[in-house]
Amino acid sequence: MKLSHITAGLQLHHTIDHNFHDLDIKGIADSSKAVKKDFVFIAIRGYNDDGHRHIGHAIENGATAVIGELQMDGLPVPYLRTENTRKALGIAAKNFYGDPASRKTMIGITGTNGKTTTSYLIRHLLEKNGISCSVMGTIRNIVNGHSIESPNTTPSSLILQQLLASSDDEAVVMEVSSHGLSQHRIEGVEFDICLFTNLQHEHLDYHGSMDSYFDAKKILFNQLKPGGTAIINIDDEWGEKLPLELREKGRHICSIGQHPSSHIRIRSMDKENSSAVLDDEEETILQSPIAGTHNIYNSLMAYASALGAGVKKEGMLAALQVFPGVEGRFERSEMPNGSVVIVDYAHTPDAIYHCLTTAKEAGARRVTHIYGFRGDRDTSKRMDILDVSSRLSDHYTLTTDDLNSSSSQEMESIYQDFNTRFGNDKGQIEMDRSQEGDWIIITGKGHEKYSHQFSLPTRSDKETIQYLADGHSSHKI
Template identity: 50%
Template sequence: MILQGIIKEAVVRITSKGNLDHINITGITDNSKDVKEGYLFVAVSGYSFDGHDYITEAIRLGASAVIGEQDIMDLEIPYIQVKNSRKVLGIVAKKFYGNPSSKKIMIGITGTNGKTTISFMLKHILEKNGISCSVIGTLSYIINGKTIESQNTTPGTIKLNSLLAESRDEVVIMEVSSHGLAQYRLEGIEFDYCVFTNLYHDHLDFHGTMEEYFQVKSLLFEKLKPNGLAVINVDNDWGENLYKNLHHKKVNTYLVGKSNDCDLSIIDYHTATNPFILLKEKEETVKIHLPLPGQHNLYNAAFAYAIARKLPIKREELILGLNQFPGVPGRFETYRSEEGITIVIDYAHTADAIFHTLQTAKECGAKRIFHIFGFRGGRDKTKREEMVKVSTEFSDELILTLDDLNTEKYDQMVTELNRLHSEYPSGKGSVIPDRTLAIQTAIQKGTKDDWLIITGKGPERYKQSFDLPTMSDKETILYLQENKNE
C-alpha cells in the first residue's frame, strides 16, 4: 500500500523526511514489538501503555512511517499526526486489507446475553445448508474451518481485518462487544445484518451508566451497509428505545417479540421438557422444537430463525437445522451423575443470565438447586449484590467461590465473598474459596433430582490452581465422577 491520501480529513499535519507518495507500506501494527521493515506503526494511547513511548523502538525495527496523536516534529521518518489514532487505525487497516467486510455477508450480534448461542445456532443452520461460515466471538475465531483461540470477544482492528481478509467463507458472524465498539475496533467494518438481543447490568465499571452502555451498543447499527437490516428484540426496554431511534433515522428494522405487531411474533412457547416455540411471520406460523430449554433460548432461536430466513435456505431445512442444534460448550452444558443429579455448566455472569439459568432448572423439575459461582476480580463490582440476591431467591443453597482473581488479591476477594454471604439469610449457603472443592461439596450434598448449577466460567480454563488437579469446571466434574470412590 502506498502511503498517500490516508484519511485526509483526520490529519492534523505531516512532518516528513521524504515524499509520502513513494513510501510502500508492507504491514500495519499498533504494537512496536510486531514492527518489521516497511511497516506503518500507529501509536495508540492505551489503558496500560502509550504507543507514543515506543515510536523510537518502532523506527529501530524498521518502521517506514508513524501515525500518532501527539505533536512530534523531529522523527527521521514521516510522521502523520491525527486526532484519534484508534479510529484512524481501523480506517488504515480497512484500506490495507482491501475492505474485506464488503466482500462478505456480515452478521453482527450485540447485547448483554445470547450472542454466543445465536452465533453457533446460525453457524449450524448455515453449514447444514451448504453455506460456509466464519465465526468471530467469545469462545474462538473459526475461519475456513480452522479454530483459533479467542483473546477478546471482538478482536483488535488489525486482527479483525486480517481474519476477514483470510476468510474464504461466504458469511461472517461476529459477536460485537461494547468494549470493541468503544475502542473503535470495528472502525471501517460494515454489516448486512445487525442484531440487538437485550441489555442488562454489566460492564458499568467501564461505561459508568446503563445509558452510556446503551449508547455504545447502539454504535453497531451505524455500521450497517446502505440496505442493511437491524433485527431487534423489542421485548427488552432498551431494544424498544433502539427501534425508536433507528426508525427516526429511517434505518431498515425487523422486530422480534411477543407483540402481534412484530415482524416475527412469538405467539406460544414451552421452555422446560420438550421445549418448543411457535413463531408467526406475516400470516405464516411455524413450530420449532428447541434443543435447549429456557426462555432465553427461545429468543436466541427466534433471532437465528429471523436471520437465516433472509438467506437462501428453505424454511423446512432451517427448522430442521434448529431442531438438530447440538448446543454450545459452556452454555447450559448438562451432565447427569449416576446418582441422578443434574449438573449444569453455564457462562452466566450477570444477574439476568443467572435468573434465566436458575429459572430453567426449576421449570425442568429440579428438586433442589445448588448454585456455585464467584466474581471476576477487577471487573464490574456493582452487579455482585444483584447476582447474589437472584441466586438467593432461586436456589436452595448457594456456594460462593472464586472466579478469576485478575488484579484482585486472594484475601481481598475472600473477604468480599464473606461480606456478600453475611448479608443474606443464614443457612442459605456457604463460602468455599477453592472452586474445585466448592463443586465437590455440592456434588457430595446432592441427591436424586437435585440440580447443581455452576456459573461464571463456562468452558474457560482456570487462571489459578486449585486443590483438585483440574483446569476447568468441566474437567472438575469429570474428575469427580471418575474418582468418586477415592
C-alpha cells in the same frame, strides 16, 4: 501498497507530503515489537501503555511511517497526525487488506446475554443450508473451518481485518462487545445484518451507567451497509427504545418478540418444551434446541438472521433439530449418583435467573448453585446476583473466581458482609451433597480456563466435573 492508498479516508491534521505518497508499505502494526521493514506503525494510547512512547523502537525495527495523535517533530520518517488512532487503525487495516468485509455477508451481534449462543446458532443454520460461515467471538474464532484462539470477544481492528482477509467463507458472524465498540475495534467494517439481543446490568465498572452502556451498543447500528437490516428483540426494554432512534436514521428494522408490533411475533410459548408459535400465515413452530426461555429468543434471533441471509424457512427449522450446542452454555453432565451438573457462562443477574429457572422447568428436584465473584470487577451487580441465587436455588455456595488485583483478604471481608446480609440455611455448607434428581448449576466461567492452580489437576469447570464423575478423587459433588 502505497502510503497514500493506506491512508485514504483518514482524517489527518495535514496532507501527506507529495514526496511520501508513493512510499511502499509492506505491513501495519500497532505494537512496536511487531514492526518490520517498511511497515506503518500506528501509535495507540491504551489504558496501561501509550504507543507514542514506543515510536523510536518502531523506527529502529524498520517503520517507514508513523501515525499518531500527539504533536511530534523531528522524526526521521513521515509522521501523520490524526485525532483518533484507534479509528485510524481500522481504516488503514481495511485499506491494506482490500476491504474483505465488503465481499461477504457480515452479521454482527451485540447485547449483554446470548451473543455466543446466537452466533453459533446462525453459523449452524447457514452451514447446514450450504452457506460457509466464519465465527468471531468469545470462545474462539472459526475461519475456514479451523479454530483460532480468541483473547477478546471482539478482536482489534487490525486482527479483525487479517482474519477477514484470510477467510474464504461466504458469511461472517461476529459477537460485538461494548468494549470493542467503544474502542473502535470494528472501525472500517460494514454489516449486512446487526442484532440486538438485550441489555442487562453488566460492565458498569467500565461504562459507568446503563445509558452509557446502551450508547456503546448502539454504535454497531451506525455501521450497517446501505439496505442492511437491524434485528432487534423489542421485548427487552432497551430493545424497545432502539428502533425509535434507528427509524429516524432511515434504517431497515426487523423486530422480534411477543410485543404486538413485532415483525416476527411470538404468538405463544411453551416454556417446558422451549418452543414458540410464530404469528405468520402458517403458524410456524420454532423449537429451540437448547432449554430455556432465553434460548427461544436466541433461536428466534438466529432464525430471523438466516432468513435475512437468504435461507429457506424449512431448511432452518430442520437444521435447528440437530444443533450440537455451545461449549460452556448450559452444558449438561450426568453424575454416577443420578444428579445432573450444568456448567454455564452466566455471570449477570438476568443470565443466572434464566439458568436456574431453566433447570427447574427441566425437572430439577433440588437446585444447588455454585458461583463466585471476580476481584475488582463490576461490584454493582453482586447484590442482585446474590438475591437471584438465594431466591431461586435450594442451596448456594458462593466462592471466589479470579482475584485479579484484589487480595484474598479483601474478598474475604466482602464475603463476610454478604454472609451477614444473605446468610441463611440455603447458604450453609452441607455434608450430604447431591442426590439423584438434584441439579448442580455452576455459573461464571463456562468455557474459560482457570487462571489459578487448585487442589485438583483440572483447568476448567467442565474438566473438574468430568474428573469427579470418573471417580478420580475422594471429593464428591
